[in-house]
Amino acid sequence: MHLKKPHVDAIVIAMGFPAKEKAAADSSPLLTVSELTSLIKGNLEASFPDVTVEGEISNAKLASSGHFYFSLKDENSIIQAVMFKSKLAALGFAPSDGLRVRAHGAISVYAQRGQYQLIVQSLRKAGTGDILAMLEERKRLLASQGYFDAERKKALPRFPGRVAIVTSPTGAAIHDILNVLGRRNSAIDIVILPAPVQGAEAAPAIAKRIEQANRLDIADVIVVCRGGGSLEDLLPFSETVVVKAIAASRIPVISAVGHEIDWALSDFAADLRAPTPSAAAELVAESREVLLRELDQFQAVLESTMRSKLDALGASLEVFSPELVKARFEILSLPIVNRLDDAHEALVNSIKGLLADLDHWIALACSIIETASPQAVLKRGFSIVRRVGKTQAVSASAGQAAASRGGNEIVRSSTGLEPGEHLHISFAEGSALADVREVNE
Amino acid sequence: MKNFEQRLQRLEYLADRIKEPDLPIEEAMKVFEEGMTLSKGLRKELESLQGKVEMITNGPDDQGGPDMVPFQEVKE
Known part of the structure; x- marks a missing residue:
């Protein structure tokens, strides 16, 4: 500890501790x-x-x-x-x-x-001040030329079956990407387009790989990426040639440069910026899972809508079930059945009445006819006299036969009769042949 | 056969179409059947994918078809 004291004093002196209070080591102020x-x-x-x-x-x-x-x-x-x-x-x-x-x-x-x-x-x-200023200036220029316009941005396919990765085959980015895709079991085809990602030759190589991917129509999506590094390391991704190649790409481009905090002008030109290569891989890998969920939803919509349509149809058909149809028919037919029954009954009743009337009429007619019968008249003591003629047979039976043939007229008046003329007389019972002896008119 | 995206769009359209309230039932049945067939086909396709990793060996300026080799990761 004794070594410390002079040291402390030295600081005190240096700091301008009042000199008058300076004392020997032993008597320095406590x-x-x-x-x-x-x-x-x-x-x-x-x-x-x-x-x-x-x-x-x-x-x-x-x-x-x-x-x-x-x-x-x-x-x-x-x-x-x-x-x-x-x-x-x-x-x-x-x-x-x-x-x-x-x-x-x-x-x-x-x-x-x-x-x-x-x-x-x-x-x-x-030391970034100059570079940042240069990048800002280039960004402004490229923006003014329309390379970053929102209208240029293409939609990423929802399911990229094949993804082209423009990066160094030995860099951290490809390692991270394959890691994520492997972990996610993404089942997506990857084709690596190797390019240096730093140094002077990087920018033209990256640009050419993007052009090549388009020329060969090699994938559904291009990921242009590299891992983290210094601002200088990331510079190739801000080169105009890379920005233009990305903007010209027919295939949608994801830019994933460095860490979250890093950026490059490729980010602005790309259709999508991913904060890191891993994030780009997540985006790509996710697409299959998202799509499978979407398929689930579509299937559910189809099934539930179809079911509800069929249910609705079933409900409207229920009105026509056999039981209901029968009941409805009965309701509808009841008045008709009633009318039919009524008519039938009326008819039967009428016929009975009619027949009874007819019976009555027949009986009446019979009695009238009976009353009017010549037999009945004869029974009352009248007789029927017919002319038989002078020269004809004179037997009563022959006269009757002639009378029944209608050949001889019924005598209703004495006029025309002559004495000696034969007459046939019909009685209630039997007949007789008579001669006319005298005619009185 | 149409590509994946086109079939997916068709499926989307069908899922919308079947919701139309005045769609006749015969039409709805057709939509349903086509939609289910599409959905199952797309799902099968998605699930059967293997996912291979290749690297193009053509130089950036090479014309013609891409030459591919299976990619074997080499750590730096």
Whole structure:
């Protein structure tokens, strides 16, 4: 511990501790830790209220409070830093380990930990200022030429049976994609169109692969991708030649460059941007599952609609079931049956009456006829006299035969009769032949 | 046979059509049968897919058909 004292004194001197209080090692003023820390804090914070420091991020950690803790380091030194949530939200990128940044802020002493740290007010990627400005300018130019127009965007097929991947065959992107597709058991055909994804030859190669995929009509969807890297590494995907090839592609293109936070101009030209190659693979793999679910739904719609239609039809047919039809017919036919019954009864009754009347009439007629019968007249003592003629046979039987033949007229008057003329007389019983002796008119 | 997307669109159309309330029942039966056949066919096709991974060996400027080899992943 004795080694520490001169060291502390040295700091105190450096910080401008009042010289008059300087004393020999043994007689230096006794300070509490808090007093000392307070002195350090006052000096340090006053000295560095406004600094800009460049370094590489390490130990990046986003606290649950939303504050971002990290270290800035270079080859020899390291300094703690914190960026509060409110400032972090305004950041255009997600700071991560390995990223070179320029941090602007103030030094603060954290008394409880005995640490000093940089309170970062603003952060930007180191050395990216020029590149970003160049990309922004190119983006503006390409946008003004219509390469990013929303109308250009093609819909992705809902089920890409075959997917072309333009990427490095040895890169992280293809590894991630195959990983996801394997895990998802996507059953989608993949054809890899190998191309370097960084360096000067990358952009023209990527563009040519996109053209080739279209020329050979090699797939339903093209994924243009690479894994994460520095801004410079991703630059080929922002090259005009790549942007134009994507815009010209007849086959829909998904751009998946770097990590979520990264972007390239290919993202703007593509029909769809996936935040990462894995995400692109998820999109592609999902399509089959989504489609199978859709098929389920279509089938359910067909079945349920058909069933409800048939049910409705059954309900309308129920009106015509045999039992109901019979009942309905009975209801309809009842009045007719009644009328028929009534008519039948009326008819029968009428016939009976008619027959009774007829009987009566017949009996009446019989009695009338009987009354009118010549026999009845004869019985009352009248006789029928017919002329037989003078020269004819005179037997009574011959006269009767002649009378029945109707040959002789019935005598109704004495006029015309002559004495000696034969007459046939019919009685109620029997007959007689008589001669006329005298005629009185 | 029409391609997958066309058949899928046809199925979509049929699923809409069968919902029309004044569709005659004979027509609905036809729609139903065609739709179910399509749906089963598409499903079978989806489920029977194997999924192969190939790499084109043609250079980007090569004309003619693509030459493919099965892709064997090589880690960097």
